Amino acid sequence: MKALKSALAKRVLADPSAKLQLRAYLASKNSKPSVSASADADDVISLHSAQEGTVLYRLSVVPKAA
Secondary structure, eight states: OOOOOSHHHHHHHHSHHHHHHHHHHHHHHHHSSSOOSSOOGGGEEEEEETTTEEEEEEOOOOOOOO
């Protein structure tokens, strides 16, 4: 797996709570036999920031580029 290099990815990985939420999301996606199109409650992580407060991000799996 490639390392995430975006500024948002670095902020998510720096926040311990958001990092655990992201890890749980990825683990649940790897254990499901098929990816459903419906949005689950687990498809959202919250990132806490002093400047912005709490921001919710909806996660989605995108196909790998060729």
